[in-house]
Amino acid sequence: MICLPAPAKLNLFLYITGRRDDGYHNLQTLFQFVDFGDELGFETADELTLSPELPGVAPESNLIIKAARLLQAHTGSHKGAHITLTKRLPMGGGLGGGSSDAATTLVGLNRLWQLGLGNDELASLGLQLGADVPVFVHGRAAFAEGVGDIFTDAVPPEPWYLVLNPGVEVSTPAVFTDPELPRNSPVMSLEQRLNSPWQNDCEALVKKRHPEVAKLLSWLLEYAPSRMTGTGACVFGTFDSRKAAENALENAPAGTVGFVAKGCNQSPLLTAIKAL
C-alpha cells in the first residue's frame, strides 16, 4: 500500500494575456502548493476500483480513474489497483483538487506498477486530463505561461494562508467563456510580475457573478492581503504566522468553511515520493 498526498495549489497571481483561436486562454500565473489536501492510497488488485465514490461524479468521470486508465493505455499495462480517496478539498474551488488527485494517481501508479516513466512523460500525459495536472506532477512552485503548460520554477515566499470556501462551485469553462472576462493583460517577464502588485484577472467577474465570493473576500481583506485563487471560488489571505491565520479563522462569520495551511515551493507529493 502506497499513501500519497494530493495537495491544493494557489494561484498567487493570475493574468489573462489573450485568447487563442481554439478558445483556450494564454495566462501568466504563479502556482504554489500548500500543506493541506486530499490523500490517496494505492494497493495492487486485479481490477481498477476507487472508493469512496465522489457525490455527483460517476467513477469513469473521476479524474483518478481517468488518470489510471490513461496510464494503462499509454503503457499497455493490464495491472489493476484499489485506490482509496480521502477528499478534503472542495470541488470547483480553484484549489485544483481534481487535477491534484489525477497527478498523484499518475505518480502513485507509476510506482505501484513499476512502470518507470519519468516525470516529464507523466506531466505530458497529465495535460490530456487538465491544464493544471502537469504542475502537480512537476511538484515545484512555478510561473506558468502559455495555456498554463510552460513552466519556469519560481521561489516565492512561503507564508501562512487562510483559505476560505464561499460554498459556491464556479465553473472554469463558464468563467473563460464570459464576455466580460478581461483578456488583455500585458505579457511581462517573471521578474516584472514578481515586482508588480499581484492580481487575479478572474476575480472581479467572479465577484460580480457570485456575491458570496465578494462578501467573503471583503471580510478577509480586513485581516490580510487577500485574493481569489484560479477561477474561484476559494479566496486566500496571506499571514506572517500560523497563529495570525488561525485567529482570523476563529473570528470568521458563523458557518464559514476554511483551513489554515503553509505555502510550499516543493509540493508535499514530491516530498513524499522522495521519502519512499
Ligand SMILES: C[C@@](CO)(OP(=O)(O)O)[C@H](O)COP(=O)(O)OP(=O)(O)OC[C@H]1O[C@@H](n2ccc(N)nc2=O)[C@H](O)[C@@H]1O
Ligand atoms: C485557469 C486555472 C488556473 O489554475 O483555473 P482553475 O481551474 O485552477 O480554477 C486552470 O489552469 C484551469 O485548469 P483546469 O481546471 O484543469 O482546466 P481544463 O479542464 O484544462 O479546462 C477547462 C476549460 O477552461 C478553459 N480554459 C482553461 C485553461 C486555459 N488556459 N484557458 C481556457 O480557456 C477552457 O474552456 C476549458 O474547456
Ligand SMILES: Nc1ncnc2c1ncn2[C@@H]1O[C@H](COP(=O)(O)OP(=O)(O)O)[C@@H](O)[C@H]1O
Ligand atoms: N477526483 C476528483 N476530485 C474533484 N473533482 C473531480 C474529480 N474527478 C472529477 N472531478 C470533477 O472536476 C470538477 C473540478 O474539480 P476541481 O479540480 O476540484 O476544481 P478546480 O479546478 O476549480 O479546483 C469537479 O466539479 C468534478 O465534477
